[in-house]
Every structure is written in structure tokens, then in C-alpha cells.
Amino acid sequence: MSQLKHVLSKRLGFFTFAVILFWLKSYLVYQVEFELGVEGLFQEFILFINPIATTVFLFSIALYFTKSKKAYGALFVVYFLTSLLIYSNVLYYREFSDFLTISTILGAGKVSNGIGASAFALLRPQDILYWSDFFLLLFMAYSKKSPIKMDPRPMLKRYAVAATTLGMTLFAANLALAESNRPQLLARTFDRNYIVKYLGVNFFTAFDGYQTAQNNQMKASADESDMENVLGYVQDHHAEPNTDYYGVAEGKNVIYLQLESFQQFLIDYQLEDENGELHEVTPFINSLYDNQDSYSFENFYNQVGQGKTADSEMLVENSLFGSSQGGAFTQYGTANTFQSASQILRSEAGYTSAMFHGNVGSFWNRDNTYKSFGIDYFFDDEYYTFTEENKLEYGMKDKIFFQESIQYLEQLPQPFYSKFITVSNHFPYPLDEANVDFPAATTGDNTIDNYFVTAHYLDQAVEEFFNYLKTSGLYEDSIIVLYGDHYGISNARNESLAPLLGEDPEEWNGYNNAVMQEVPAIFHVPGAGNGEVFDTYGGQVDMLPTLLHLLGIETTDNVLMGTDLFSEEHDETVAFRNGDIVSPKYTVNGSVIYDTKTGEQILEPSQEVLDEVEQLKANANQQLSTSDSILQSNLLRFYTPEGLLQDDIADYDYQNQLEKLKQINEQLGEEATSLYSRNGRQSTVPLYETNAPELADKTNDGIADYETVPEPTE
Numbered sequence: 001m002s003q004l005k006h007v008l009s010k011r012l013g014f015f016t017f018a019v020i021l022f023w024l025k026s027y028l029v030y031q032v033e034f035e036l037g038v039e040g041l042f043q044e045f046i047l048f049i050n051p052i053a054t055t056v057f058l059f060s061i062a063l064y065f066t067k068s069k070k071a072y073g074a075l076f077v078v079y080f081l082t083s084l085l086i087y088s089n090v091l092y093y094r095e096f097s098d099f100l101t102i103s104t105i106l107g108a109g110k111v112s113n114g115i116g117a118s119a120f121a122l123l124r125p126q127d128i129l130y131w132s133d134f135f136l137l138l139f140m141a142y143s144k145k146s147p148i149k150m151d152p153r154p155m156l157k158r159y160a161v162a163a164t165t166l167g168m169t170l171f172a173a174n175l176a177l178a179e180s181n182r183p184q185l186l187a188r189t190f191d192r193n194y195i196v197k198y199l200g201v202n203f204f205t206a207f208d209g210y211q212t213a214q215n216n217q218m219k220a221s222a223d224e225s226d227m228e229n230v231l232g233y234v235q236d237h238h239a240e241p242n243t244d245y246y247g248v249a250e251g252k253n254v255i256y257l258q259l260e261s262f263q264q265f266l267i268d269y270q271l272e273d274e275n276g277e278l279h280e281v282t283p284f285i286n287s288l289y290d291n292q293d294s295y296s297f298e299n300f301y302n303q304v305g306q307g308k309t310a311d312s313e314m315l316v317e318n319s320l321f322g323s324s325q326g327g328a329f330t331q332y333g334t335a336n337t338f339q340s341a342s343q344i345l346r347s348e349a350g351y352t353s354a355m356f357h358g359n360v361g362s363f364w365n366r367d368n369t370y371k372s373f374g375i376d377y378f379f380d381d382e383y384y385t386f387t388e389e390n391k392l393e394y395g396m397k398d399k400i401f402f403q404e405s406i407q408y409l410e411q412l413p414q415p416f417y418s419k420f421i422t423v424s425n426h427f428p429y430p431l432d433e434a435n436v437d438f439p440a441a442t443t444g445d446n447t448i449d450n451y452f453v454t455a456h457y458l459d460q461a462v463e464e465f466f467n468y469l470k471t472s473g474l475y476e477d478s479i480i481v482l483y484g485d486h487y488g489i490s491n492a493r494n495e496s497l498a499p500l501l502g503e504d505p506e507e508w509n510g511y512n513n514a515v516m517q518e519v520p521a522i523f524h525v526p527g528a529g530n531g532e533v534f535d536t537y538g539g540q541v542d543m544l545p546t547l548l549h550l551l552g553i554e555t556t557d558n559v560l561m562g563t564d565l566f567s568e569e570h571d572e573t574v575a576f577r578n579g580d581i582v583s584p585k586y587t588v589n590g591s592v593i594y595d596t597k598t599g600e601q602i603l604e605p606s607q608e609v610l611d612e613v614e615q616l617k618a619n620a621n622q623q624l625s626t627s628d629s630i631l632q633s634n635l636l637r638f639y640t641p642e643g644l645l646q647d648d649i650a651d652y653d654y655q656n657q658l659e660k661l662k663q664i665n666e667q668l669g670e671e672a673t674s675l676y677s678r679n680g681r682q683s684t685v686p687l688y689e690t691n692a693p694e695l696a697d698k699t700n701d702g703i704a705d706y707e708t709v710p711e712p713t714e
Contacts, residue, residue, distance in 0.1 A: 008140065011071060011151040012159065015063060018079060019055050021133040026051035026086060026200065032126060033090045035360075036197040037393075046177050046198055053174050054202035057167025058082060063160035068152045072141055079134055086201050087130050094122045098362040099192045099204060101334065102212040174199065187306060187326055192362055211331060215632070222633035230635055233626045234559050239545070239567035245295070247552030249525045251349070253478040254341075254547065255469075256419035257462060258312070259285075260394075260426050261488030262455065264298070264518035265501060271452050273439040281438070281452050284463035288482065288522055294531040297565060299584075300521040302486045303539040305577035309421075310364035312485035315540035317341050317373055319560035321577060321627040328631055333369025337637040339559060339644060341544055343374040345417050347645045348553050352376050352413045356405045357421040358384050358396030361654065371652040374645075377661070378654045379408050389694045392430060395423040398461035399435075399692040406468065410684050411661035414477070414673040420465075422458055425488065429454040434693040445496045451488055464690050472684040474675055476526050479550065483543065484519025491516070510589030511599045514582055521565075523550060537572035537584050538565045541623075557641035561627045575620035586613055 007013035027048055030036060038044050062075035085100075092100045140148040178185050178198035185198055186207070195204040267289050270278040280286065289296045304311035304322060310329040311322030317340045322328040345351035354377035361367035361380035370378045381395065383404075390400045405420065412418065424431070429450035438456035440449040462482070469475040489497050491513045495505040503512060521543065538546075541562035548555050549564045563570045574582040581588040585596055586609075593602045593613055602609060630636060640646065665672040675684060 005147050008148045009151060011063070011068070011153070011155055014072075014137075014141070014148070014151070015059060015075065015163070018075060018137055019052070019059055021137065022055050022059075022079065022082065023051045025083075025130060025133055026055070029086055029090060029130065030196075034093055034193075034196065036193050038197060042181060043197070046174070046181065050174055050178075050198060050200040051202070053167050053171035054200055054206075055082070055167075056163060056170060058202065060160055060163035060167055063155055063163050064157065066154040066157075068150050068154075071155060072150055076134075076138065076141075079137065082202060083131065083134050085205060087127070089201055090127075090130065091122050094124075098367060099196060099201070101192075102205070102209045171199075171203070184306065192330075192365070193360070212335075215331060215335070215634075218632045219634045222635060222638075224638045226629060226633055227635045227638040230559060230626055230630060231639065233622065237563060237571060237623075238556060239563035239569035239571070241549040241554075241564055242566040242568060244530075245566045246549050248528055249479040249523075249550045250552035251415060252525070252551070253415050253474065254345070254351070254417045254551070255474075255478050255480045256316070257465075257480065257482045258309075258316075258419060258421045259458060259462075259482055259484050259520070260309070260422045260424070261451075261486065262425060262458070262484035262519060263488050263516065264300070264484070264520050265516070266452075266455055267520055271439065271441060271500070274442060279439060281456050282459035284459050284466070285482065285520070285522075288466075288524055289520060290531075290533060291524065292531045293524055293526050293528045295523040295525070295528075295566075296531075296533045297521045297536055297538060298518075298533055299535055299537045299582075300483075300519060301517045301537075301539040301574045301576075301582060302484060302519045303541055303574070303576060304486045307364070308486045310366075310369075311577075312483075312540055313364075315562075316483070316543045319541050319544040319562045320630060321541065321561065321575075321624055323631065324577065324624075324628065327364060329369045330365045332631045332634070333365045333372055336372060336631065336634045338373050339636055339641070340373040340375075341547065342376070342417055343644060343647060344548065344553065344558065345551070346374065346376075347643055349415065349551070351415050351417045353417045354379065354408070354412055355419050355421070356401075356408070357381075357423075358391075358401040358404075359394055359421075359423060363394075367654065368649075370654075371649040372647075374647040374652075376652070377408070377412070377657050379405065379657065380654070383408065383657070387694070389432075390692075392423060392426070394426045395421075397435070397692070397694070398422045398424040398458055399464060399690050400694055402461055402465040402468075403688050403690050403692070403695065406685050406688050407683070408658060408661070409474075410472070410675040410679075411658065411665060412674055413664065413668075414675070414678075422461070424461070425451075425454045425458040427488065429488075431457055441500060443496050443500065445493060448489060448493055448497050448500075455488075460691070464688070468684075468688045471687045472675060473679070478526070479547075480524045481543075481547065482520065482522040482524070483540070484521075486519070487517060489516065509594075509601070510580075510592050511587050511594040511601070514580060514587050514589055514594075515599075517576070517582075523547070525550070534565070536565050536570065537574055537582065538562075538570065539574045541575075541627075542570070559630065559636060559639065559641075561623055571619070573616055573619055575623050577624070579617075579620075581613075581616050581620050583616055586616065588613055588616065 008017055030047055038047055058078055059075060061078055062071050065071035065074050089100050140146045141150060182194060182198060185194065192204060195207065266282050268286050269281050271281055272278055288294055302312060303315055305324060307322040307327035307329060310327050314320055314322050314328045318338055323331055342353035353375045355370055355375055356379045359381055361378065384396050386396065390397050428447055431454050435457055436453055438453050440453050443449055494513060494516055495508045498505040498508050542565050545555050545560045545562055546565045572584050583596065587594040587596045593605050594600065595602055665674050665677050
């Protein structure tokens with residue numbers, strides 16, 4: 001004990017003890033308060049060590065003060081501020097299952113609105129532990145009863161520099177370990193949970209501050225003249241609607257089904273098993289694709305970047321591209337102004353909007369971005385019942401997800417705009433044996449082999465959902481749009497996939513990789529009767545203008561980067577985030593040019609071909625750069641189309657949503673338009689039929705308790 005007392009009475013010893021205390025406290029908070037999704041011993045090790053580097057770095061500030069009182073005072077100031085930061089995150093996480101961003105901290109009013117009123121309710125007995133270390137250090141340094149005394153000797157600067165250098169070195173090692181387990185961690189930044197899990201709360205706050213400063217700098221330098229350039233581009237590229245399809249779905253509910261990792265080659269694909277028997281992978285979605293009530297597109301491409309799923313949402317919801325680096329949701333979703341599908345439909349036709357996703361709301365910053373999009377309701381993992389049997393890494397299994405979503409869907413006022421985000425067909429395509437009723441492929445690559453199994457499961461889940469729509473009466477009153485969000489098999493695995501597609505792996509090239517970016521796009525309008533599979537070239541950026549025109553909503557004044565797929569003026573040049581291009585005539589992969597119709601490389605392109613390709617590149621670059629300028633400089637704050645309702649994100653709250661919906665329906669009485677209200681105030685939940693083994697021998701009692709279910713009313 002005397003030796004320990006001697007060590008702690010030295011400034012370096014006291015500094016080291018403070019570092020150890022804060023490190024252990026941080027790790028305790030990680031384990032008790034946050035759900036970071038740690039998997040395996042390696043991630044657990046990274047989680048354990050990640051507080052050390054930033055703690056050493058920040059606490060080293062105190063060592064630069066030569067005088068004793070100032071040095072100890074500086075240490076306590078830093079210790080208090082870092083403790084306050086982590087404890088504020090604890091309180092915020094208890095309420096919102098998310099971490100404090102700089103934007104949230106700076107918006108003090110919004111923070112108090114979100115957490116201040118319920119702060120006392122968020123307190124827990126263990127909170128004493130989160131401050132006891134700070135008061136212990138205070139006692140040790142300043143109490144007359146403490147056996148530890150301040151070290152009065154001046155500190156040489158080289159010790160401070162050494163401590164700072166040590167902190168930076170430790171962080172470099174921590175980052176290297178993190179990158180080995182999660183490549184492009186800082187480039188993609190798709191979930192704040194990942195940054196905290198790998199690098200800690202302190203680093204996350206600093207990194208978020210850096211990103212916020214960058215964004216603010218670009219926004220601060222922008223003015224209304226920048227928006228004029230955008231409006232000029234939009235006006236020049238506007239495509240007038242095709243009168244044959246304009247308004248065919250007017251007044252209908254919109255139901256988007258985002259098909260996770262679903263590629264176009266799955267349509268009508270039959271997998272041959274080991275016995276030579278053929279098995280149709282997605283029979284139900286196939287039946288929708290080539291249907292008299294469906295408008296489908298066979299040359300339709302995903303246009304996502306590093307944001308992948310979130311980028312597809314940015315494209316579909318706003319007709320804007322994701323960022324060239326990282327995720328647009330995380331970089332711009334919280335603070336930017338948008339003119340999304342939800343806002344347009346509410347303003348033009350009184351639509352209610354809702355998003356459904358059986359995963360944490362913070363994933364891809366959806367909980368904040370959806371508020372900026374003006375989305376009325378967001379049902380995330382807090383609204384679903386999870387068990388070990390019904391969940392996957394990225395959320396709830398699709399069959400159960402759809403079934404549990406009905407209790408919320410039936411309460412939405414009509415017409416509504418909704419989207420269901422599926423996850424079961426997500427890399428690495430795991431599925432437990434109880435749910436497998438389809439053969440795997442036999443390439444030897446588990447990712448490819450299991451892809452067909454989970455795609456078949458997704459197909460079954462979609463069919464069950466459609467059956468419910470028809471039984472409940474929602475089907476005829478809705479347009480159901482199905483689309484693949486991005487590729488499922490990466491370019492690195494395409495050569496292994498090639499034999500299953502009838503291609504020679506030795507001859508696989510950039511053209512084939514471009515074709516593999518095709519995803520299905522199906523606009524299913526019950527009763528349309530004039531369905532067709534179109535060979536029009538287009539991409540996800542074109543979905544919003546296409547949908548709006550099907551609903552009979554004019555888009556002349558809206559800022560949209562894409563154009564209506566049905567329009568005779570539609571631009572068929574498909575721009576990819578990496579600079580590649582596909583058009584009906586040419587496919588450009590890097591510097592290589594292919595003939596789109598034949599797939600053959602144009603080895604010696606004429607000057608005419610080079611000029612045409614150069615013009616295609618210029619057009620694609622202009623589309624991408626215009627979209628980027630809108631997001632990076634937040635230009636939509638300078639322009640509001642006539643009639644577009646203004647939003648304040650502070651008005652959106654995704655807590656207790658089912659109760660709110662029930663109250664709205666109760667208040668509206670006979671004027672209520674929800675399915676539940678129009679069904680004689682009887683739930684349609686029991687109408688949902690699923691063969692999910694997890695729900696076998698179970699009733700809907702956990703969701704709703706209704707003894708009788710009358711026939712749906714007209």
C-alpha cells in the first residue's frame with residue numbers, strides 16, 4: 001500500500017490511475033448501457049481497448065501545465081467533460097437508442113425537448129458508478145483526509161509530448177484492428193453504433209464534429225445563385241408525362257417493398273439441383289413481373305454508392321444520388337432540407353407516410369433522416385417482438401416482419417405512402433434450417449449458394465403479404481412497387497456465379513459486371529389491365545418522377561434528378577456513382593467501351609463513337625454533380641415549390657405511434673379512413689396467414705386480441 005501511495009502521489013502515477021479509471025468506466029458503460037452488436041472475441045477485444053487511445057490523448061493535455069495546481073485542475077476539467085459526454089450519451093441512448101451528434105448537442109432546444117422532460121425517468125441506480133470515479137479522484141487530490149498528495153514538482157514537457165504521442169500511436173493500432181474487421185469503417189460510416197463499437201464515444205464525437213464542420217462550411221458558402229443553376233438543369237431535363245399512364249394510380253395507397261439485395265437475374269431464374277431438377281427461385285415475384293397489372297422494367301439499374309441500402313432510399317425517396325463517399329443519410333440526413341416523396345404526396349394529395357423496418361432506428365441514421373424527409377411514422381425495432389428464433393443480423397426475418405407490421409398498417413389514415421424494408425436476403429444470406437425449403441447452389445461459394453435460398457424465402461414472404469392485402473381489401477386500393485435496392489453478389493464473386501448464368505468465367509468482363517447491376521422495378525397497379533415489360537433503360541433515380549406521374553401529380557416545379565420512365569422524353573443514360581455509364585447504345589466501364597446490345601468490346605472506337613461516349617459522360621457527370629451540390633450545400637433550403645408544405649423536424653416524434661394512430665382514428669370517428677376504421681373498427685391482423693415456423697402453434701394474442709373478424713367492408 002505504501003508503494004501504491006508513493007506512485008499515486010506522483011503526477012504521472014495519478015495521471016495513469018485516472019486513465020485506467022476512465023477506461024474501465026467506459027467499458028462498463030459499453031456493456032451495461034449500449035447495444036453495440038459485438039460478435040466474437042475479436043470484436044470484444046477491440047471494444048475493450050478502444051477507450052484507451054483517446055483517453056490517453058485527451059488526458060495528456062493536463063501534463064502540459066508545469067505548475068501543479070493548474071495541471072491537476074486541467075486533468076479534472078478534462079475528466080469531468082469526458083465523463084459528462086459519456087453520461088449524456090447514456091441518457092440519450094436510453095431514450096432514443098442512439099448517440100449524441102454534434103448537431104444534436106448544438107441544437108440545445110431540440111435536445112431538451114427530446115430528453116429534458118423525461119430526464120429523471122431515465123436515471124438508474126448504476127448511474128452513481130458513472131460519477132463515483134470522478135469524485136474518488138477529487139477526494140484523493142484535494143481532501144485533507146486523503147493519503148495521496150498533489151505532486152508539487154514541475155513536469156517536463158517531454159513527458160506530455162510522450163503521452164500525446166502514445167495516445168496517437170495507440171489510436172493508429174486501434175484503427176488498424178478495426179479496419180481489419182470492418183473495412184472502410186470511416187469511409188462508409190453507415191451506423192454510429194459501429195464507430196462507437198470500434199473506436200469509442202470520444203472519437204465518434206470528434207469525427208462527427210469534423211464531418212459537421214465540413215458540411216457546414218460548404219453550406220455556409222452557398223447562396224441562392226447556386227440553386228438557380230440547379231433549377232436550370234431541372235428545367236432543361238424535365239420529361240413530360242406520357243398520357244397513357246399519367247394518373248392510372250391516382251388516389252391509391254402507395255406500398256413500396258424494398259427487396260434486399262435482389263438482382264434482376266433472379267427473375268424467371270430456375271436453379272438446377274444436384275439431381276438435375278429445376279427449381280424456380282422466386283415464382284411469386286415472377287408472376288408479378290410479367291402480369292397484366294404490372295409495369296416492369298428489364299433494363300433497370302441500382303445506382304447506389306457506399307451507402308448501398310440507404311443510397312437506394314435517397315434515390316427512391318428524393319430522386320437524388322447518395323454521396324460519392326460514405327452514406328448520404330449519415331452525412332446530410334439530420335440537418336438538410338429535402339423535398340421527398342412523403343412531403344410532395346402530403347402537400348399534393350393529403351397522404352400519410354410510414355416506414356417499416358425491423359432493425360434499430362439509428363441504422364443508417366434513419367431515425368433522423370426520416371424526420372428530415374417529413375415521414376410521419378417510423379416503425380423500427382422498438383415496435384417489433386424479437387426472439388432468438390425470429391431475428392437475423394440486420395433485423396427481423398421477413399415473414400414475421402410483415403406479419404407484425406399489419407397492426408400498424410391497418411391504423412394508417414388513407415391514402416398512405418408506405419415502405420417495407422426487408423432484410424432476410426442480406427449478405428451473407430444466413431437462414432436457419434427450419435426456414436429452408438429450397439436447395440442451395442453448388443458453386444462452393446457459400447455466399448452465392450445460399451443467396452438463392454434466402455431469395456426464395458423473401459419471395460414467400462412477399463406472397464404472404466400480397467395475400468393479406470387481397471384478403472383485407474387494401475389490394476385494390478393500392479399501387480404496390482417492388483424494387484431491388486442493390487446488388488446481392490459483388491463483382492468479386494461474379495466469376496464464380498458465371499456458370500449458373502450460362503457464362504464463361506474466363507470471358508467475364510466489365511460489361512457483365514455492369515449487367516449485374518440490374519435490379520427489378522415493378523409498378524403493380526391492380527386493375528390496370530395494360531401491363532407490360534418495358535425495355536426502357538433507367539435507374540433508381542427515375543422512380544420518384546415515375547411514381548408521381550402514375551399518381552397523377554405534376555412534377556414541373558419539383559427538383560428531381562431523374563425522369564419519368566414512361567415519358568417519350570425520358571433520358572435513358574444510366575449514371576453510376578463510380579463514373580461508369582449504361583445507355584441503350586454504349587456501356588462504359590472505366591475507359592473500356594462496350595456495345596450494349598451485343599456485349600462486345602469496341603476495341604477501336606471511331607471518333608464518332610468517342611464523341612458520343614464523351615457526351616454521355618458529360619451528361620452523367622452533370623447529373624451527379626448537380627445532385628451532389630444539392631446535398632453538400634443544402635440548396636433546397638433556398639427553394640420551395642408552390643404548395644409544398646414546410647416541415648419542422650422537431651414536430652416529428654416516433655415514440656408511442658400506435659397509441660397516437662388509435663387516438664387519431666378515435667377522434668375522427670366516422671370520418672376516419674384507416675383500414676381498421678373502415679373494417680367496422682375490427683382488426684385485420686388475424687387475416688394474416690404465414691407459414692413461418694417461428695409462429696407455429698401461436699396466436700396473434702401478442703399483437704391484438706379480437707374474438708371475431710368480420711368480412712372487410714368496401
